[in-house]
Amino acid sequence: MQAAVHHQGLMFFRTGAIAQKSPNCMPGEKPCGLGACFNPTTERCCVNPSSHQGQSYSHDQACCDGTLSHTPHLYNGASCGSQVYNPNFNICCAGKLSNRVPGKNLCCGTTPYGVEDRGVLCCNQTLHRVVEDGYQCSPGGHLYLPSRDMVCGSRVHLNDPGKHCCGEDTYDPQYEICCNGHKHNRLGKMSCCGRKVYNPSSRQRKCCAGTLYDLQVQGRPTEDTQCCGSVLMEAGSTQTCCSAPGLDLLYPTQPGFTCCGHRYPNASQWSCCAGVLHPRPEPHNTTKNVIPGPRLLPLGDLKTEVLCYTEVLLGTVQSVSVKMNERSIVMVNALSLLASRGHFKAMASPHYVTLPDHCSSPELVPGNSYILMKIPFSDTIRFISDLSDHSSPFHSIFSICSTFIYPRGKKANHPNRK
Structure with a gap:
């Protein structure tokens, strides 16, 4: 049975012990969360969102922390946690009751404040007192001054000219390289492989989709190794x-x-x-x-004589269509590139490519960048690499081929040329 209880002129209904499942209600009543019932014609139901426990109140009252079962209005009385209060004289912030002060109708955690209050700023439900204008809240909810500070993740650092964010820390891109939030000293032409750093022109290490392998430990030369995703394949067939x-x-x-x-x-x-x-x-x-x-090889698996000494086309696939057995491809931002000589030429945009045999070509994804080449003494064009994982394909190609590109005035030494 529910007992009617009077408190400061307000009447609410208190239930007995709270059950762990929806109660059996009397005719005309409905369940109110776990273990409580209410009469929808004379009462309102407040349910605690975290515990799902319910409590019923008379129609002249409302909930603060609970969820009303009907359309909410402003009432003479309300509940703040386990307390009943009058919204005209009090304000409820995160279950804490405070006296209402004119203009302070907002909550920052458990503290009331006003939008026109000077010298205060609410960040991540914490009210900060600031001594000067210009302070802001970072995306992580930290207080900082943009003219003095820089925010990296959840940490605030003093602004140092030339420094940038690398994860939670700062780094100088002129002397350091940032790989997935980890900084390393910049030595030569370094590139990232996951969190690690390596020289892509070196024959001692190989990067497979973010996993770096030491080929000296493996006992394999670079030219005989290929990647399958993040796995280094065994030599041979x-x-x-x-x-x-x-x-x-x-x-x-x-x-x-x-x-x-x-x-x-x-x-x-x-x-x-x-x-x-x-x-x-x-x-x-x-x-x-x-x-x-045909298989689209990772950029690091391409033979240097193909990538560096063959004229290739680098571009982004915009759209693909098929007619009969031909595949028509529209490419944008296309470049003709001969890396060993440092030659490149921008192609007309859009650039159109037709593959005579649709079935023998790999699947292409619009928006991805690819390398394609024309087989010498033939009209056949084949795609050889998907560059969608490279933020700067042009830079990646020249980094790999840099070993074979000599200063001006000297000829490049082709590995197959005696």
Whole structure:
């Protein structure tokens, strides 16, 4: 049974012990959170959002911390936590009751304040007293002065000219390099591999999708190593990497199997068109190793004679369409590049490319940047690398090829040229 209790001229209804599930209510009543009932014609229901416990009040009262079961209004009485108060004389901030002061109708945590109050600023539910104008709240809720401070993550640092944020700390990009929030000394032409730093023109280390491998420990030369996502593949033909946009999977090499996107099906049972599998109506006779379909190699896996000594086209795919068996590609921001000589030329934008065999080309994602090349003495164009993970593809290519680019007046020494 509910008992009516009078308190300072206000009447509310108190329930008995709170049950752990919705109570059995009397006819005409409805559940009010856990363990309470109320009559919707004469009462209002307040439910604590954290505990889901309910309490019913008369219609002339309202909730502060609870959630009204009906449209809220301003009432003569309200509840602040377990207290009933009059909003005309008090203000409830985060369950704490304070006397109402004209103009202070906002809450900062448990403290009331006014929007026109000078010398105060509310950051992350904490009210700060400031001695001068210009202070601001950082995205993390910290007080700082932009003319004096810089905010890196959750930390406030004194502003030092030339310094920038690297994670929670600061760094000088002229002498340091920032890799995923970790700073390192800048020595030579360094690049990031995840949180670590390395020289991409070095033959001693290789970066596979943010994982750095020491090839001296592995006992492998750079030219014989390839990445499959973040995994360094075994040398030889014991493994096959099948790739689709955003997905690289490694399979044990099997006779008669070939990649189709990220899948590695039996070519006698399946045909492949631009990464899409199609069942063969009749088994296809395949007894030898199948020549794998085209795979977009990571930039670090490209042979230097291909990347640096071949004229390649670098650009962003804007759209792709297919007509019959031809694939039409619209590229923007396209450059013709011969890195070994330091030559590059901007192409007309948009730049149009037509691939005569749609099925033999890898899947392309509009918005991603790619390297493509024309096979010498042929009209065939093939895509060789997806550069979507590189913030500056142009810089990445020249960093790799920098070892083979000599100062002006000296000829580049091609590795295959005697």
